[in-house]
Every structure is written in C-alpha cells, then in structure tokens.
Amino acid sequence: MRRPERRTSQAMRNATTPGNGRILKSGNSQRNAQRITLLTRRPTMHTAYLTHPACLKHDIGAGHPECPARIHAIEDHLIASGLLPLLDRLEARQATVEELARAHGRGYIEAIFRHAPSSGLAYLDPDTAMNPHSLEAALRAAGAAVMAVDRVMSGEAENAFCNIRPPGHHAGRNSAAGFCIFNNVAVAAAHALEQHGMERVAIADFDVHHGNGTEDIFRDDARVMLCSTFRHPYYPYCGADSGNAHIINVPLPSGTAGAEFRAAVTRHWLPALESFRPQLLLISAGFDAHREDDMGGFGLKEADYAWVTQTLKEIAARHAGRRIVSVLEGGYALNALGRSAAAHIRVLSGL
Numbered sequence: 001m002r003r004p005e006r007r008t009s010q011a012m013r014n015a016t017t018p019g020n021g022r023i024l025k026s027g028n029s030q031r032n033a034q035r036i037t038l039l040t041r042r043p044t045m046h047t048a049y050l051t052h053p054a055c056l057k058h059d060i061g062a063g064h065p066e067c068p069a070r071i072h073a074i075e076d077h078l079i080a081s082g083l084l085p086l087l088d089r090l091e092a093r094q095a096t097v098e099e100l101a102r103a104h105g106r107g108y109i110e111a112i113f114r115h116a117p118s119s120g121l122a123y124l125d126p127d128t129a130m131n132p133h134s135l136e137a138a139l140r141a142a143g144a145a146v147m148a149v150d151r152v153m154s155g156e157a158e159n160a161f162c163n164i165r166p167p168g169h170h171a172g173r174n175s176a177a178g179f180c181i182f183n184n185v186a187v188a189a190a191h192a193l194e195q196h197g198m199e200r201v202a203i204a205d206f207d208v209h210h211g212n213g214t215e216d217i218f219r220d221d222a223r224v225m226l227c228s229t230f231r232h233p234y235y236p237y238c239g240a241d242s243g244n245a246h247i248i249n250v251p252l253p254s255g256t257a258g259a260e261f262r263a264a265v266t267r268h269w270l271p272a273l274e275s276f277r278p279q280l281l282l283i284s285a286g287f288d289a290h291r292e293d294d295m296g297g298f299g300l301k302e303a304d305y306a307w308v309t310q311t312l313k314e315i316a317a318r319h320a321g322r323r324i325v326s327v328l329e330g331g332y333a334l335n336a337l338g339r340s341a342a343a344h345i346r347v348l349s350g351l
Ligand SMILES: [Zn+2]
Pocket: 207, 208, 209, 286, 288, 329, 330, 331
C-alpha cells in the first residue's frame, strides 16, 4: 500500500481541523472564540473518497489492463494535485449478501463465492478472473458504493468518489463479464431504493463501453434511469437497439471526440434527466474514452470529464439535493486515467 497518508480517526480530524470549534471554544471569551471560529472556518468536507487495500490485491495476471496500478494512478494524481488531503477518506466495508441480492440473483452470488480460488486464477469469462483476493476486493468495491450512498444520504458528504476495482457495469444480474464481478453502481442504486426509500435514481455512464450489465439489471425497473454513452459497434456489442423510456442509450462512432460527446450528452441525457428528476445521481465513471486510452478509440480529454461532471452536478443540484455517488469503471492508460479522475474529483469537490 503506497498511500502516504491514511485516514485518521474522527477524533483526530476533529482535533486537527480548524473551524470545527472544539479547540477554539476552549478560550476565555466565548464571543471572541466564535468570531475566530467564523474567520478561520474551512470549507466543510463535501466529497468522500472510498477505497480499500483489498482492491490492490485483485491481480489477474501481468499484462492485464485491469490492474492494481489503476488505483495508484488515481491516488498519485490526487496527491500531486493537493486534493487527497481535502477529501473525507474512508475505508470501504464489504457489501453483504443481502445488499448484493438486490441487484444479483442469489444463485449467481453463491457461484461467485464458490468459484473464488484458494490459489491461482479462476476464470469467470475469458476476460474476467478471480485470484484468492478477488472475492474480498469485489465485496469491498460493492461495499464502497453502498457506504457512499449512506454517506450522501445522511448529509455527511455532498458527494463521493469510489476508487475501487474490480469495476462493475458489465456484470449483469446473473453474469460476470468484461472484468466485472458484482455491479457496484447497480448495488448502490438498489440500496438507495430499498434502504433509503428513493423513488427515482439516475445512473450516468460515460465509460467508452456500454453499461450492459446495468441495463440488464434495471431494464424493467423504471425507478432507475440509465444514461449511457458508448462506442458502437464495440464491446459488448449491444445497446444500440435496446433501451426504453428509462434506458437512454447513446451509441457513438469510433473516433468520437469531446465536441460530439458533449453534444450527445446535451441532446440525449439532459432532457431525460430533467424530466426524470432523480433524487440521487450515480455515475459509472469510466475514463477509457480518453484520447490516450488505446482500448477506447475515442478522443475525450480531461476538460470533457470536467464538463460532464459539472453538468451532472447541476442536475443533482436542481433535483437531487446535490447528492452524487461516482464509482470507478474503466480507464486503462494509467497517466490519462489519473489526470481524468483527478479532474472529475476536483469538480465534484468544488475545490
Ligand atoms: Zn470501459
């Protein structure tokens, strides 16, 4: 684990964060202390950042693009940009079987537990494998998304980013695929519906690949709107002719760059989201549409990720009490991934 700074306890944060009042109120004059508190108050921590060391141990072979270094690439850029200390850092807990079963079949969940190897690799599909640490990583990844929903619903955070792997949006109700085991964003959406009584949750998916697993899980559940832009025809070779009133699929050709991406979001996502009025906005944040990412074949830049994040923030401000939970999906050009995710998180945090 290379993280140079670990999340401290709540007590330590209280003792070291000016503006929380505990230190300043110990002065002789309460009135003066209140004035000082007002003058020195820092912005409240609005953005939670969730990850777990187990996500680094899910390693499915040298040369596999979905590699542990992806987590470090993002964290390194957050450190270099000075953002990481300003985020509310949390270690992800494991999702429970009950939480997973809101999005996945119990037989599928049991099969994943059964297939988890004690040594070596166990393949779930030609692209998707488990090592002895993968089950915990997958449970922590889904657990991070659930925790992040709880965090924004309680008001402890305005929004959250989950730096997690394995990714999730290709995992269907009963299927692993495309590096994905459990569908983290879908588990989060289902948690918001079932645990928090939400009636309308939106998922915005700007990964270069179609979020086919998310569509599979919510195809018949109009409480969840999925907005997905993706390259087509391309893996997973679906989505162009599916969709319905609450599944907003926007297939785009190879070579799509920022201007075309922004136009597609503006034309297709925004009217749908405005009329849907989501009470919570989730983001499947894949950064493999970046122009430096060979796997994607799109031409997005950091500024495009900042733009779409700001645009989604404005939707959330109008309809969702500013509540956003963003979970990492793809992104395999490590430097571009780090820069893009940092741009995304900077806009989320408003810093
Ligand atoms: Zn992808």
